[in-house]
Amino acid sequence: MFILFITAILLVGCSSKTEEKSGKPLVVTTTGQIADAVKEIAGDNVEVKSLMGPGVDPHLYKATQGDLQTLEQADTIFYNGLALEGKMSDIFEKMKKEKTVSAIGEVVPADRILSDPMNPKLADPHIWFDIDVWKIAVAEITKTLIEEYPDNKDEYKKNEKAYFDKLDELSNWADTRINEIPEQQRVLVTAHDAFSYFGNSHGMEVRGLQGLSTNSEYGLKDVQNIVDFLADENIKAVFIESSVSEKAMNAVIQGAKEKGHTIQVGGELFSDAMGAEGTEEGTYIGMYKHNVNTIVDSLK
Structure with missing residues (x-):
């Protein structure tokens, strides 16, 4: 045996x-x-x-x-x-x-x-x-x-x-899809600053709570700055990322709520990682399309 x-x-x-x-x-x-x-x-x-x-x-x-x-x-x-x-x-x-x-x-x-x-x-x-x-x-x-x-x-x-x-x-x-968003609403707010290239190439303003790396620390002042920006610009949605904890954006949503400004999660974006292998989002083109559709459908 x-x-x-x-x-x-x-x-x-x-x-x-x-x-x-x-x-x-x-x-x-x-x-x-x-x-x-x-x-x-x-x-x-x-x-x-x-x-x-x-x-x-x-x-x-x-x-x-x-x-x-x-x-x-x-x-x-x-x-x-x-x-x-x-x-x-x-x-x-x-x-x-x-x-x-x-x-x-x-x-x-x-x-x-x-x-x-x-x-x-x-x-x-x-x-x-x-x-x-x-x-x-x-x-x-x-x-x-x-x-x-x-x-x-x-x-x-x-x-x-x-x-x-x-x-x-x-x-x-x-470009065609993003043009569906009213110009003043073309603002993308995410957990970390991963979308500057995206904003630069498609004419969107981009804000991230953390810096270029998710290893960057963020504090109360960073959260407050984002909350003030969202309220001042009347932005209604922020986005979470598939490879980043939701903790950061939850702090922003709570901070906005305390200020009397309602923020919703516009959806989950793929930033540093793609979707599962075998799915459309598991390809570069599918991932990119998912992100564009999620952003446009939430902000337009």
């Missing part, structure tokens, strides 16, 4: 290892946004694994032992950079000595990178919310894949063009 048990364990182990070895290059990414872009460009030519799933906050993420093993097994690694994955920076620097590790956000020209209004030296890493800027980062994925796996060069270029056409269509659609 004991021998049968040990044999079963060994078979399971062998099966797991066999499943992990697909025969394709393993490309590992940090965020779902990057993983989705790699899949669009590479198609079925590589196996893609994302370390951070739905509801995961990359600002606070700490690599697990399993993550380190996955990164060791990877043939190529893509991450956002610009301090988004702040707690993993040292890991990526060490990995660069062993394999190709690409920080796709750090190829974006400096004049296209937004900064923290309170600290101009601090780059805003949320580049995926400006579609034109995101295309620059995705082009770096294509370039790296061609360098690493040149046999599929033509396919990668073809896939990039098709994907960029879809992104241009998405951008035009988003």
Whole structure:
């Protein structure tokens, strides 16, 4: 009986290892946004694994032992950079000595990178919310894949063009939808300052209770400033984020209530993480559409 048990364990182990070895290059990414872009460009030519799933906050993420093993097994690694994955920076620097590790956000020209209004030296890493800027980062994925796996060069270029056409269509659609919101109501208030690129590209004012990182502390004065702004501008809705605790926005809603101004939650937005794999929101385009529809339907 004991021998049968040990044999079963060994078979399971062998099966797991066999499943992990697909025969394709393993490309590992940090965020779902990057993983989705790699899949669009590479198609079925590589196996893609994302370390951070739905509801995961990359600002606070700490690599697990399993993550380190996955990164060791990877043939190529893509991450956002610009301090988004702040707690993993040292890991990526060490990995660069062993394999190709690409920080796709750090190829974006400096004049296209937004900064923290309170600290101009601090780059805003949320580049995926400006579609034109995101295309620059995705082009770096294509370039790296061609360098690493040149046999599929033509396919990668073809896939990039098709994907960029879809992104241009998405951008035009988003502009049309946002134009449904009365100009004075085009104000997006969220838990942390993740949507400046979005506001910049679609003509919306954006306010976040916390700074660029969810690691930023917020105090009573920050809450009061947001509450005063909402009341003065007669803004009726704020938004929560799938990867951030609702505690911050609940404090704003309560503060507004005490001031006699009613605020409702306009809905949940995807900010630093996308939706579940296999759902529409689990793709970059689906996530972006969800956010636009949620914002417009609540503010118009």
